[in-house]
Amino acid sequence: MDFSLTPEQHAFRERVRAWLSANMPEEWTRRLMASSDIPRPEAYDLLREWQRKLYDAGFIGLTWPKEYGGGGMTFMEEMILHQEMALAKAPPILNVLGVGMAGPTIIAYGTEEQKKRYPAKILSCEEIWCQGYSEPNAGSDLAALQTRAVKDGEFWVVNGQKVWTSLAHVADFMMLLARTDPDAPKHKGITYFLLDMKLPGVTVKPLRQLTGDAEFNEVFFDNVRIHVSQVLGGVNNGWAVGLTTLMYERLALGFGLQVRLRIGLDGLIELGRRMEKTGRVIVKDAVMRQKIAQLWIDTECLKLTGARAITRLLRGEMPGPEASTGKMVWVETHQRLQELAMEIQGPYAQLLRGSDWAVEGGLWQHSFLRSRANSIEGGTTEIQKNIIAERLLGLPKG
Numbered sequence: 064m065d066f067s068l069t070p071e072q073h074a075f076r077e078r079v080r081a082w083l084s085a086n087m088p089e090e091w092t093r094r095l096m097a098s099s100d101i102p103r104p105e106a107y108d109l110l111r112e113w114q115r116k117l118y119d120a121g122f123i124g125l126t127w128p129k130e131y132g133g134g135g136m137t138f139m140e141e142m143i144l145h146q147e148m149a150l151a152k153a154p155p156i157l158n159v160l161g162v163g164m165a166g167p168t169i170i171a172y173g174t175e176e177q178k179k180r181y182p183a184k185i186l187s188c189e190e191i192w193c194q195g196y197s198e199p200n201a202g203s204d205l206a207a208l209q210t211r212a213v214k215d216g217e218f219w220v221v222n223g224q225k226v227w228t229s230l231a232h233v234a235d236f237m238m239l240l241a242r243t244d245p246d247a248p249k250h251k252g253i254t255y256f257l258l259d260m261k262l263p264g265v266t267v268k269p270l271r272q273l274t275g276d277a278e279f280n281e282v283f284f285d286n287v288r289i290h291v292s293q294v295l296g297g298v299n300n301g302w303a304v305g306l307t308t309l310m311y312e313r314l315a316l317g318f319g320l321q322v323r324l325r326i327g328l329d330g331l332i333e334l335g336r337r338m339e340k341t342g343r344v345i346v347k348d349a350v351m352r353q354k355i356a357q358l359w360i361d362t363e364c365l366k367l368t369g370a371r372a373i374t375r376l377l378r379g380e381m382p383g384p385e386a387s388t389g390k391m392v393w394v395e396t397h398q399r400l401q402e403l404a405m406e407i408q409g410p411y412a413q414l415l416r417g418s419d420w421a422v423e424g425g426l427w428q429h430s431f432l433r434s435r436a437n438s439i440e441g442g443t444t445e446i447q448k449n450i451i452a453e454r455l456l457g458l459p460k461g
């Protein structure tokens with residue numbers, strides 16, 4: 064990949080930098096920063112507003128076509144934007160599944176009507192999306208899903224259950240995979256629907272996680288009637304459409320979250336500069352210095368791996384199985400970073416939010432606990448390894 068910038072790209076970088084320095088939400092900088100974490104419920108309003116501001120300024124959906132609300136730019140500008148966000152320690156966006164997955168998939172497979180209807184509202188955060196894939200008996204083996212959709216005139220009638228559905232409690236729409244032909248081989252009888260979460264018969268029940276937050280949910284469908292116009296990419300073609308979403312998910316996780324990783328690492332170094340062990344600041348400890356340096360190296364490698372995936376996109380190709388590499392390495396690096404944050408705090412690591420003595424209000428403790436889910440969400444590390452082995456290295460199936 065050629066990293067040199069054209070004069071226009073330099074000018075774009077200056078514009079982003081100036082905008083970020085004038086528009087960073089003060090409350091975020093004051094209270095919520097210092098962690099590389101996924102949005103917490105108490106920050107939802109702030110993040111909704113932040114995403115709206117990004118949209119109004121044209122700093123989101125840069126690569127999406129202009130006619131569907133995007134910026135019509137290349138992945139070089141997208142990369143510049145991400146780098147500047149990391150430098151400014153900018154907040155994440157709230158509609159992360161919409162922007163990272165639903166939007167690109169709708170643009171790739173949608174009818175003209177769908178492409179005019181959904182992407183712009185995803186970018187502006189007017190409509191939040193969730194992903195209805197996993198079920199109690201279908202996670203890694205997603206094609207085993209059993210939620211059924213049966214045709215009834217102009218409608219599909221959906222019955223079944225999803226689980227671990229992030230953001231369903233605030234979502235307006237769901238990327239829903241349901242079985243539409245039970246007699247076809249399991250990968251072939253699935254359809255991808257754009258489901259309005261306000262339809263009668265949709266019930267959302269929050270599930271509490273290790274962190275104490277309820278960030279994901281169970282979702283039940285009881286005779287939910289979805290209009291035929293809400294099928295994306297054709298009936299019984301849901302496996303191909305759904306896989307496109309997953310590739311974008313891994314790309315977004317591996318590349319986009321690399322930015323959050325960098326912000327987390329900068330925060331960790333600051334933490335190490337402030338915390339002391341036996342009268343010496345942590346960053347003077349030789350072993351700690353090595354661990355921090357290794358994290359920095361790994362973060363840079365991840366950035367370059369992300370750039371490799373971007374080269375593919377710049378050539379006009381879809382994200383491929385190499386996105387799994389980025390996701391897997393991000394997970395390992397992020398979990399190690401969070402573990403180091405606990406090590407730096409020593410005995411203080413045991414104090415959670417709510418304790419007067421918790422370091423930085425217990426933010427790191429929350430991030431550490433949340434990071435345990437990274438190797439499960441978006442496809443487990445074992446599954447990423449299978450994809451890398453079979454589809455990148457050409458090894459025989461296990």
Ligand SMILES: Cc1cc2nc3c(=O)[nH]c(=O)nc-3n(C[C@H](O)[C@H](O)[C@H](O)COP(=O)(O)OP(=O)(O)OC[C@H]3O[C@@H](n4cnc5c(N)ncnc54)[C@H](O)[C@@H]3O)c2cc1C
Nearest residue numbers: 194195196197202203227228229436439440441442443445
């Ligand atoms: C925080 C979080 C958020 C999530 N958000 C969403 C969401 O928004 N939408 C959604 O649809 N899902 C979501 N998920 C679900 C997630 O995608 C699944 O948990 C994941 O795919 C694993 O499926 P499972 O939990 O059924 O585990 P299983 O598939 O039952 O796996 C259990 C264990 O077996 C291993 N395993 C399974 N098959 C193989 C194999 N072939 N080879 C080697 N090892 C194997 C797995 O790696 C794992 O360790 C979320 C999960 C988490 C933790």
